[in-house]
Amino acid sequence: MDGNSFRLIKNDTGGTARAGELQTPHGTVTTPLFLPVGTQATVKTLTPEEIKALGLNMVLANTYHLYLRPGIDVIKEMGGLHRFMAWDGAILTDSGGYQLFSLAPLCRVNNEGVTFRSHIDGSEHWMTPELAIQYQEALGADIIMVLDECTAYGDSFKKVQQAVARTHHWAERCQRARMRNDQALYAIVQGGVYPELRKQSAEYLAKLDFPGYAIGGLSVGEPKEMTFATVEETVSWLPENKPRYLMGVGSPEDIVEGVARGIDIFDSALPTRVARNGALFTWQGRCNIRNAAFSRMELPLVADCDCYTCRTFSAAYLHHLFKSEELLAYRLATIHNLSFISQLMQKIRGAVLDGSFSAFRDDFLANYRPTDESTRFSQKQKWLKARNRGE
Amino acid sequence: MDGNSFRLIKNDTGGTARAGELQTPHGTVTTPLFLPVGTQATVKTLTPEEIKALGLNMVLANTYHLYLRPGIDVIKEMGGLHRFMAWDGAILTDSGGYQLFSLAPLCRVNNEGVTFRSHIDGSEHWMTPELAIQYQEALGADIIMVLDECTAYGDSFKKVQQAVARTHHWAERCQRARMRNDQALYAIVQGGVYPELRKQSAEYLAKLDFPGYAIGGLSVGEPKEMTFATVEETVSWLPENKPRYLMGVGSPEDIVEGVARGIDIFDSALPTRVARNGALFTWQGRCNIRNAAFSRMELPLVADCDCYTCRTFSAAYLHHLFKSEELLAYRLATIHNLSFISQLMQKIRGAVLDGSFSAFRDDFLANYRPTDESTRFSQKQKWLKARNRGE
Numbered sequence: 001m002d003g004n005s006f007r008l009i010k011n012d013t014g015g016t017a018r019a020g021e022l023q024t025p026h027g028t029v030t031t032p033l034f035l036p037v038g039t040q041a042t043v044k045t046l047t048p049e050e051i052k053a054l055g056l057n058m059v060l061a062n063t064y065h066l067y068l069r070p071g072i073d074v075i076k077e078m079g080g081l082h083r084f085m086a087w088d089g090a091i092l093t094d095s096g097g098y099q100l101f102s103l104a105p106l107c108r109v110n111n112e113g114v115t116f117r118s119h120i121d122g123s124e125h126w127m128t129p130e131l132a133i134q135y136q137e138a139l140g141a142d143i144i145m146v147l148d149e150c151t152a153y154g155d156s157f158k159k160v161q162q163a164v165a166r167t168h169h170w171a172e173r174c175q176r177a178r179m180r181n182d183q184a185l186y187a188i189v190q191g192g193v194y195p196e197l198r199k200q201s202a203e204y205l206a207k208l209d210f211p212g213y214a215i216g217g218l219s220v221g222e223p224k225e226m227t228f229a230t231v232e233e234t235v236s237w238l239p240e241n242k243p244r245y246l247m248g249v250g251s252p253e254d255i256v257e258g259v260a261r262g263i264d265i266f267d268s269a270l271p272t273r274v275a276r277n278g279a280l281f282t283w284q285g286r287c288n289i290r291n292a293a294f295s296r297m298e299l300p301l302v303a304d305c306d307c308y309t310c311r312t313f314s315a316a317y318l319h320h321l322f323k324s325e326e327l328l329a330y331r332l333a334t335i336h337n338l339s340f341i342s343q344l345m346q347k348i349r350g351a352v353l354d355g356s357f358s359a360f361r362d363d364f365l366a367n368y369r370p371t372d373e374s375t376r377f378s379q380k381q382k383w384l385k386a387r388n389r390g391e
Numbered sequence: 392m393d394g395n396s397f398r399l400i401k402n403d404t405g406g407t408a409r410a411g412e413l414q415t416p417h418g419t420v421t422t423p424l425f426l427p428v429g430t431q432a433t434v435k436t437l438t439p440e441e442i443k444a445l446g447l448n449m450v451l452a453n454t455y456h457l458y459l460r461p462g463i464d465v466i467k468e469m470g471g472l473h474r475f476m477a478w479d480g481a482i483l484t485d486s487g488g489y490q491l492f493s494l495a496p497l498c499r500v501n502n503e504g505v506t507f508r509s510h511i512d513g514s515e516h517w518m519t520p521e522l523a524i525q526y527q528e529a530l531g532a533d534i535i536m537v538l539d540e541c542t543a544y545g546d547s548f549k550k551v552q553q554a555v556a557r558t559h560h561w562a563e564r565c566q567r568a569r570m571r572n573d574q575a576l577y578a579i580v581q582g583g584v585y586p587e588l589r590k591q592s593a594e595y596l597a598k599l600d601f602p603g604y605a606i607g608g609l610s611v612g613e614p615k616e617m618t619f620a621t622v623e624e625t626v627s628w629l630p631e632n633k634p635r636y637l638m639g640v641g642s643p644e645d646i647v648e649g650v651a652r653g654i655d656i657f658d659s660a661l662p663t664r665v666a667r668n669g670a671l672f673t674w675q676g677r678c679n680i681r682n683a684a685f686s687r688m689e690l691p692l693v694a695d696c697d698c699y700t701c702r703t704f705s706a707a708y709l710h711h712l713f714k715s716e717e718l719l720a721y722r723l724a725t726i727h728n729l730s731f732i733s734q735l736m737q738k739i740r741g742a743v744l745d746g747s748f749s750a751f752r753d754d755f756l757a758n759y760r761p762t763d764e765s766t767r768f769s770q771k772q773k774w775l776k777a778r779n780r781g782e
Binding site: 319 | 708
């Protein structure tokens with residue numbers, strides 16, 4: 001795998017957190033790593049320069065969305081995804097597995113592949129492991145993902161077992177289908193919340209020697225304790241020297257908890273999505289800038305934050321932009337939340353490197369008021385609807 | 392008027408176009424000048440730094456909108472409008488006259504002032520010339536406007552005559568109400584499309600020796616020839632040494648025609664509004680980036696344009712962002728259109744300075760396909776609706 005490798009730099013003393021670095025054809029990125037979500041070849045509201053300035057050097061894009069619009073052939077003709085979106089940093093593309101099973105109407109799966117309808121115009125399409133690789137090679141991301149079968153929270157053991165078997169079969173087909181050797185192909189461990197299936201899946205895929213392993217099928221409605229128990233179980237069966245990627249997880253508290261369990265890579269639309277709803281991160285938890293309490297606050301939202309938004313504008317101005325539904329609001333809030341996550345990743349990494357991660361974690365969680373389960377649930381519902389509009 | 396003055400630098404040879412410069416407490420700006428519209432204390436989608444980078448050094452904000460939201464007292468408490476919106480360039484605030492008569496529901500006028508309802512929540516409010524000055528002094532713009540009574544296209548001579556008389560009376564009250572002397576107060580000439588009333592209004596206000604004169608009540612549905620005939624008539628009665636500001640006019644072709652008739656200042660939401668609809672300026676006219684013809688265009692929309700959008704992205708990418716309704720689309724299109732207008736103003740000024748404006752105008756109009764009347768009309772209708780949402 002030319003140009004792609006993972007280097008483990010430090011294991012946390014007495015814990016499973018770790019710091020490392022990922023080499024890609026588009027630069028080296030440090031881990032633990034957060035990938036902002038650029039589903040449709042754009043991290044919503046931001047230019048490539050702004051993403052870089054936030055200290056974020058790898059973004060995620062979705063094969064499913066780009067396949068439907070503008071079409072893989074268009075992006076290929078335009079010189080590939082990096083050039084199309086004018087992003088010279090690293091890119092990871094998701095295969096579309098998760099989107100097929102959660103977003104596309106009328107998805108039918110068999111061992112060969114998936115028939116699905118477009119969420120945009122209802123047209124019928126066909127996806128296989130081989131096509132997922134072909135499309136991702138045409139897009140040209142630095143890291144690409146196998147096509148997997150995702151299950152829902154609540155699915156029976158038998159159904160999940162079948163999906164795991166199919167995911168393994170597809171992972172092997174993805175490996176065989178590759179034509180390019182400059183992209184790293186990561187496997188995805190499935191198995192729902194069943195420890196036995198997670199173990200089976202991790203062990204099976206570990207033997208196939210992928211350069212990286214993702215944990216899929218979590219953060220899909222299960223209670224948080226179950227998410228992290230499953231992460232722990234899965235990580236324990238994954239190889240030590242390969243990067244571990246917890247897909248779709250990205251609230252500040254969940255990132256800290258994920259790192260504590262040995263995760264290296266995260267992605268989530270949450271920081272940018274809640275930003276556009278006016279929910280901004282502070283070290284004490286999320287706060288809603290639409291709240292009247294901010295209407296006359298001359299200070300920035302987070303006094304010691306060095307993001308562009310906080311350096312430049314008062315909380316009162318940000319409040320005004322949100323109340324007035326001004327487009328600049330969504331952009332300034334996105335910058336703040338991604339800057340917060342970027343700072344968080346730096347702090348986490350620093351703590352792992354100097355052996356103080358456990359203290360950092362205790363301190364962070366003692367101050368940070370997590371969003372409660374019912375809010376999380378109702379936001380998740382909103383999100384499921386919103387995704388039809390593209391994120 | 393401390394810190395505010397107008398200097399006429401050059402009159403076009405054999406024409407009425409002119410080039411000058413306007414000194415304000417927040418820097419010197421060159422004329423002919425275009426003001427981007429920042430109705431709600433933000434030029435939609437852009438940061439202050441981006442506006443500056445476009446070569447635009449003065450923006451317009453609206454007293455009517457800011458009075459209703461966030462409230463004049465909030466902005467005053469936050470240190471004034473410049474500080475609130477983090478803009479250290481010059482600002483012109485409209486008094487709200489135009490908005491009262493075109494946007495507020497249930498507007499009732501008498502000699503004393505105007506009773507109106509908020510377009511946001513229906514609450515009842517009261518505006519007078521004295522309050523318009525008080526509010527604009529609290530906002531702290533560099534140039535402020537008198538409260539005027541606007542008439543609609545089609546209003547009778549008698550009705551317009553009465554509005555003109557009231558506008559004159561109010562202009563004098565505005566002059567007397569001033570407490571600050573660091574802001575330039577501009578008068579507004581009314582008179583609809585009646586040459587006799589325009590002459591009367593221009594002559595009357597000229598005697599009151601304002602530092603600048605605006606032409607109001609145009610571009611409100613009348614045919615274009617009538618707009619420019621009225622501009623010509625009005626300008627002929629205005630003092631030579633004072634800046635002339637044609638309110639609410641700002642398509643590329645109308646700016647060129649306005650300059651040709653002696654106008655120094657323009658403002659309009661048109662360049663930014665049509666940008667958000669995907670209509671982008673080229674030297675051949677507007678084109679719609681949503682058009683399928685752009686879906687595989689690897690070149691930027693305007694090949695030799697040096698704006699950020701054209702320097703960075705292909706037309707195909709911009710097309711994709713618009714089709715996907717991505718927020719970045721509106722921002723990139725806004726940058727392009729304002730950059731186009733900024734370049735246009737520079738070209739116009741250069742032509743006036745070197746005596747080639749007449750040739751420039753002929754050349755520009757020979758290449759630029761203006762938007763036809765029916766498109767203009769239907770866009771105006773859309774705009775009237777859209778304004779209730781804030782522009």
